[in-house]
Amino acid sequence: MTAALETHRLTKRFGKGAPAVDAVSLNVPRRAIYGFLGANGAGKTTTLKLVLGLLRADSGTIRLFGEDAAKARTSIGSLIETPSTYDHLTGRQNLDLTRILLGLPRREIDRVLDIVDLRGAGDERVGGYSLGMRQRLGIARALLGNPRLLILDEPTNGLDPDGIRDMRHLLRRLPETGDVTLIVSSHLLSEVEQVATHVGLLHRGRLLVESRLDALLGGIAAVEVDTGDRPRAAMILGGAGFSVRQSEAGNLLVDAEDPAEIAALLVREGQSLSHLARHRPSLEGIYHRHIAQAA
Amino acid sequence: MLHRYLIAEILKLRRSLALMLCVAAPGCVALLGTIIAFDKKAPVNLAAFVMTGPGIWSFVMLPLAITALSVLMAQMEHGSRNWNHLLTLPGARPHVFLAKAIVMLGLVAAMSVLLFLFLLGGAALLSLLHPLGVTGHPDYAALAIRLGLMALSCTLVSMLQLWVALANRSFVVPLVFGIAGTFIGIGTFGATKAAWFPWLLAAGMLSPRPEIQQLGWMLGGIGGAAVMAAMLLHLSRREA
Incomplete structure (x- = not known):
């Protein structure tokens, strides 16, 4: 068409x-x-x-x-x-x-x-x-x-x-x-x-x-998670092959599609979750990333 | 397509200041003449009364009314950036500006007709109410012809004024242009080449010399048509 x-x-x-x-x-x-x-x-x-x-x-x-x-x-x-x-x-x-x-x-x-x-x-x-x-x-x-x-x-x-x-x-x-x-x-x-x-x-x-x-927003799927021991949780996730960053709120931002998979992994390792959410990148965030790249 | 643009231009005038001006300008001239005549301590000569109107009209009020009219018509579009809408509609661009020019000339002609009617009304009022009565027989046919030729001879000034008003978003430029033209005309009246000055072409209709009158309506009419063509060419090609 x-x-x-x-x-x-x-x-x-x-x-x-x-x-x-x-x-x-x-x-x-x-x-x-x-x-x-x-x-x-x-x-x-x-x-x-x-x-x-x-x-x-x-x-x-x-x-x-x-x-x-x-x-x-x-x-x-x-x-x-x-x-x-x-x-x-x-x-x-x-x-x-x-x-x-x-x-x-x-x-x-x-x-x-x-x-x-x-x-x-x-x-x-x-x-x-x-x-x-x-x-x-x-x-x-x-x-x-x-x-x-x-x-x-x-x-x-x-x-x-x-x-x-x-x-x-x-x-x-x-x-x-x-x-x-x-x-x-x-x-x-x-x-x-x-x-x-x-x-x-x-x-x-x-x-x-x-x-x-x-496609633009879904291209960067991530899960935002927080536990009582962030460094330990980051180590567990990193050890399992996930890329981990820090979100704007200070939580852990894991490049992953499925929050359940992240939750199961952390709970299995004895971590108590205080926050778990699918992280949806905002258009504003994407816009600023592209502007920064262009600069 | 042109007829659609003409209808739209006419409908835009509803409740507009431009339309009010077209009634107020000739109304003021007729009212002023009538008040002065009422104040006279002698019988009023109606033939002289009806001829004072065209004098004030052609020298001052007509050029100033054309200035104000062009500004008001152009500001209707400039004010809310209506060009962004008008010029994206299907239809030949020159039609947008040609319709405006035709309506402007129509309004100038309408003002002349109104002045004729108001002077007629003023003469009737004086006949009825002036305490010392009236004398003389006004030549209404001559008055009508004179006002008609004045309207024709100011085609050039109307088109110059409209061009400046449409080409400039600011109303100051056409206002200064028109006021300057009017007062230069008044200041230079009587100079050897003054009859050629666009703002004095209408006043030339008051001259007792037929060649001055002929120069006025011919230069005004033909020059006006030429300026209109140039305006259409320029504005149609311009970026909005």
Whole structure:
């Protein structure tokens, strides 16, 4: 199956400095929720603007659903940087403008308002909306016409905890609305970790890693364990051929798949366990490891 | 596709400051003229009354209204970075800017029509209420033609102003550009080549010399079309 988005060595430079986007090759599978991660200034927005045709690439190619991007951009809905709204108009009137430009039937407005749960506020002026409501209106606008690829740039920016939770639920729901692929750029790694199926890590304009999220997180299975005598426990585990490190909490971190196997070994050797858990590496930890490697 | 962009541009004006300005600017001119006429301690000559409106209009209020209008229309898009949305939609980019230019020219024409109607209303009020009565018969046909030619001749300034406003995210640049143009026009009025100055083309319609009037609407119209074409070319190719 062709990818929803493929870029090949995409490069963009502003002025004479280092490239803002440096030979970035993305591969976003269809129906994925792709977390496009990186610190502020890493080049995420610039990359997305290149994909959307808002900026021209210095070199490299972009293909959408196997076609040249210039021809296939009609299948993209987007929310870039901040929600673009006309504050003096109501939410419904804002959507109506885009609906007219896309030549869509009027019922599309109710459909997208329902998806983002904004139907009740549709007739209120956008000037009175909270930031979370504006973000949802921006997403509703991006959803008009059932785009096959939805690009959301920092959709949780500036939201309060409730707004972030609502946005997370909305992002999880979106793929259920049809054959849609979602690219969500963010610097909030923990948020992306909760919704993404795939991730790409961008650092100083370069793509450091791109992978399925479960493969990235599952690739470093470990068991976190603590006993009354850590040095002795470490010796036992090391003697049994396990690699042992110290976790951030000070416990022993054992490179192993099965906590039961570790527990059985330690108990057999007379150790009393005070803590045993499967250690799930965080996306944040992986991100920082890759940044450190790149440096 | 252009018609969709035109409809969208017109719908954007609902409850907007731009639309309010289009009523307020000619309204102020007509109101000012009427108040001054009411204050006169002699019967009001209606023919003179209806011709004072175009004077204030063409020298000061029209160029300033065009400045403010261009800023308000452009800020609707700059303010919330609406370009990021508009320019990613399918459809030819020049249509986005062409629709804006057409609506801007339409609003300038609408302001001229409103000024005509407000002056008509002012003359009717004076006829009814001025304590010393009125004299003279206003030539409304001549007034309509004059205001129409003024609207045509300010096409050049409208397009220059819109170009500057759309190309600059800051509202200060087009504001300074427009105010400077207006006041340079006032300051240089009467100079030998002043009739060629874009901000004075509309005022040229008040000249008794037909060649000055012709220069005004021809340069304004043709120059405006040329500037519009250049603006479309520039803005459509620009990165957002």
